[in-house]
Amino acid sequence: MSIRQKLLYLHAATPSVRSEIIAMAIHEPIKNSTTQIENSNIEWTYNSVHDAIVNGWRVIHFPQQRAPFEDKEVDVMGYEFILEKLEDNFDQ
Amino acid sequence: MINNKHLLDDKQIFEFIINGYMILNPKFPSDLDETIYQKADALKINPGDNILDEIPELNNVWSNPKVKGILQSLLGSTYTMNSHRHCHMNEPGSASQTWHQDGVNERHHEIKTILGMYYPEKVTNKMGPTAIVPGTHFRNAPSDRLATYGNFRDQILGTVEAGSIIFLHYDIWHAATSNTSNKTRYMFKFLFNKNDQATAPSWNHDPNQAIKNFGSLLITKVCRSAQSDFYKEKKLREKMWDNMTGGIKLNFPRDEWSGKRRTKKTAMM
Numbered sequence: 001m002s003i004r005q006k007l008l009y010l011h012a013a014t015p016s017v018r019s020e021i022i023a024m025a026i027h028e029p030i031k032n033s034t035t036q037i038e039n040s041n042i043e044w045t046y047n048s049v050h051d052a053i054v055n056g057w058r059v060i061h062f063p064q065q066r067a068p069f070e071d072k073e074v075d076v077m078g079y080e081f082i083l084e085k086l087e088d089n090f091d092q
Numbered sequence: 093m094i095n096n097k098h099l100l101d102d103k104q105i106f107e108f109i110i111n112g113y114m115i116l117n118p119k120f121p122s123d124l125d126e127t128i129y130q131k132a133d134a135l136k137i138n139p140g141d142n143i144l145d146e147i148p149e150l151n152n153v154w155s156n157p158k159v160k161g162i163l164q165s166l167l168g169s170t171y172t173m174n175s176h177r178h179c180h181m182n183e184p185g186s187a188s189q190t191w192h193q194d195g196v197n198e199r200h201h202e203i204k205t206i207l208g209m210y211y212p213e214k215v216t217n218k219m220g221p222t223a224i225v226p227g228t229h230f231r232n233a234p235s236d237r238l239a240t241y242g243n244f245r246d247q248i249l250g251t252v253e254a255g256s257i258i259f260l261h262y263d264i265w266h267a268a269t270s271n272t273s274n275k276t277r278y279m280f281k282f283l284f285n286k287n288d289q290a291t292a293p294s295w296n297h298d299p300n301q302a303i304k305n306f307g308s309l310l311i312t313k314v315c316r317s318a319q320s321d322f323y324k325e326k327k328l329r330e331k332m333w334d335n336m337t338g339g340i341k342l343n344f345p346r347d348e349w350s351g352k353r354r355t356k357k358t359a360m361m
Contacts, residue, residue: 009240013318022316025242035242036188039217039269042243073199074321074328075233077225080240 004029004089008057010049011078015063017049022078029087049081057083094169098161100295102302108166109332110312112229112261117253118158124149125255129212132179132278143179143280150280153210153257162259165295166203166336167286174205174283182220182268182277189267191225192235199232201331203286205262210280214254220271222250222258222279226314229261230328238265246315291338299342306344309333 011023024044025035046052049059061082100108108114131147139146153159154173163171194207215221225244249269250258260266262283271277309329313322334340 009242011241013316020316021245023241023244025240034187037191037223037247037267037269038243039188039221039223039249039272044245072324072327074231074317074324076237077228077231077233077241077244077315077317077321079318 002089003086006085006087008052008083008085010046010052010081010083012049012063012081013078015065015079017053017059017081019048019079021046021048029089031091049083052083057085060084094161094164095157096296098157100162100165102295102297103305103308105165105293105295105336106305106308106333108259108261109329109336110308111226111314112264113224113226114162114259115250115252115256116158116162116259117256118156120153120156120255122254124152125212128153128280129254129278132181132212132280133276135179138179138181140178141176143177147179150210150282153280154208154282159208159257163206163208163284166206166259167284168288168290168294170287171206171284172287174285177280177282180268180279180281182271182279184271184274184276186220186268186271188220188223188269190235191238191241191265191267193228193233193238193263193265195263197232197234201230201328202335203261203332205286206284207258207260207262207264208282208284209250209258209260210282211250211252211256211258212254212278212280213275215250215252215256215277216273217249217251218271218273219275219277220269220273221252221277223247223267223269224250224258224260225265227325228265228315229263230325231265232263233265244315289338290336293337293340297337297340299340302340303342303344306342 006029007027009025010021012021013019027035059081063079128147128149135146144150209222225247310326
């Protein structure tokens with residue numbers, strides 16, 4: 001049996017794993033699955049990246065502290081962490 | 093000429109600058125909303141920019157005095173309707189869009205264009221309401237860079253009554269959500285352009301009321317983000333106010349700590 005990768009994108013207010021989560025997207029490793037903007041109440045499972053780590057997620061991408069920034073302008077929101085969980089692939 | 097009673101006041105202008113959107117239900121005659129809905133539902137093809145030829149009743153929406161009052165307040169009395177417009181048909185079973193800005197990332201701190209989204213029928217959360225991230229109209233971010241965002245903590249859904257209009261700053265982050273109902277959701281998007289730079293407020297400006305509410309620009313946080321972004325955002329709000337008023341400076345007391353009683357818990361900096 002193979003394994004497959006479940007992905008969790010967490011956008012945090014700062015590059016610290018302890019800072020507040022402002023946006024979240026989960027990608028299930030299932031064919032034709034979708035990741036959507038919810039039209040109903042959202043359950044915010046994690047308040048920080050650290051919460052997700054405690055729950056078994058592994059961080060595979062950390063935001064760059066030295067990323068370019070503009071003095072007086074704002075652009076994208078938050079700092080992107082990508083996390084994974086590996087699970088058994090029962091389809092194969 | 094618009095009757096002044098239909099213009100916004102300073103508090104409403106500040107709210108728009110902060111949020112980047114506002115919702116109005118002008119209470120059109122109910123047969124207007126129903127007629128437009130039925131005609132939209134009977135369209136064989138989407139006529140795109142020619143939607144007014146197919147549904148001329150839409151002219152009554154944008155000529156409503158309350159609607160014109162808001163547009164004049166935000167864009168000045170010389171605003172005009174853009175030739176681009178679109179009937180967005182969100183069919184049952186649709187997937188949500190990804191977050192996007194309709195603008196093309198031209199850096200500015202003005203209201204150059206307003207998106208007017210008219211919904212002829214009540215929109216419930218299951219009917220694919222438009223989702224909006226408040227305050228993001230100051231963020232100059234190409235839409236492809238928004239692709240990895242899922243749900244925001246502070247996103248709002250445009251669940252509205254029949255005949256409502258959502259007015260949005262052209263650069264605000266928004267998206268249609270999935271329609272999980274069995275009814276098509278129609279939204280008519282029209283654009284309105286500012287044609288002249290303001291030399292004075294185009295709304296019911298009252299300096300006393302403005303000073304009373306000016307602080308909202310400096311303290312109101314409508315979407316969680318980095319604190320350093322919030323400091324910048326406050327400056328950008330002030331720039332927008334300056335642009336809209338033709339440069340009216342308010343003598344607002346900026347030292348928010350001045351006069352506050354010291355408590356034992358307050359650390360001395």
